[in-house]
């Protein structure tokens with residue numbers, strides 16, 4: 001259960017948090033462009049975002065925003081199979097190499113997303129058939145990719161989105177070529193391989209839709225917890241859980257359900273990371289100030305329940321500016337207005353969501 005104080009602080013406590021944060025961040029945002037770390041000294045939890053290569057290379061404003069706000073970056077699609085493996089015998093490390101150089105030049109860390117996922121698979125992988133071939137391909141991939149960034153990428157989202165919610169099935173393992181050919185143990189294999197290649201890397205399982213009120217969310221929480229316990233019981237080198245946090249704005253956050261889930265993960269000795277936070281604003285009213293407040297309030301409730309259980313290792317959003325977000329891909333608004341799921345608006349101005357994140361990053365207790 002959340003304590004009375006934590007519950008009272010719910011989204012109502014937002015106002016105070018915003019007022020405090022607003023002053024600090026406005027000051028920092030108007031500082032010199034290379035004022036790296038202006039926003040960082042007081043952070044107990046680092047803030048990160050996924051980055052997109054094109055604007056990172058071509059848009060100075062984008063680059064400055066990432067430098068100003070972030071302590072950590074994740075290449076948005078630069079480490080998925082689809083990008084890295086244009087052909088079976090070809091690796092393309094252009095994006096992750098450039099993102100890493102950017103991160104290192106700015107004293108940021110970079111996280112790796114992701115080694116085994118049902119999604120973003122290049123079409124040539126349809127040719128893979130049989131257990132031996134699948135195992136060989138997975139091992140080869142993990143060996144090549146993890147060894148290239150050994151000691152540099154310190155946290156990997158090893159297995160992404162393992163829990164199914166398609167075809168009316170909730171809670172089973174999600175179909176993928178890995179599940180098809182290697183069975184449920186594909187997860188064990190991916191973790192063991194990654195650990196072998198870089199024993200010092202922190203290895204996570206990363207999952208979405210576990211934070212809201214509703215039967216489906218509760219089932220997913222339970223399924224993930226069961227999976228995590230089983231992996232640990234089998235001695236799999238799993239070190240943490242990533243809560244993606246693509247929050248479905250139309251639902252309330254399940255404060256108690258989320259708090260209990262995160263507490264369980266913590267009691268298993270695992271770290272907790274917020275890895276892909278954004279708020280799906282598809283069903284929110286159009287006016288900007290209303291929408292931004294609702295987005296911020298949902299994120300507040302989410303982070304409040306997480307922080308009540310544990311201080312997460314990072315708060316990372318999936319993008320930094322509304323100018324570049326994957327949201328319209330599945331969640332375009334019916335009124336034609338652009339989505340506003342991220343901490344900075346399309347002109348790089350901080351929104352209420354930013355001040356919520358900044359508040360939690362600096363929170364002392």
Ligand code: XIL
Nearest residue numbers: 076077160161244246276318325326
């Ligand atoms: C999305 C990217 O943002 C898009 O650019 C890409 O085309 C599709 O995938 N969960 C994940 C991310 O783990 O990899 C997804 O990213 C968003 C949902």
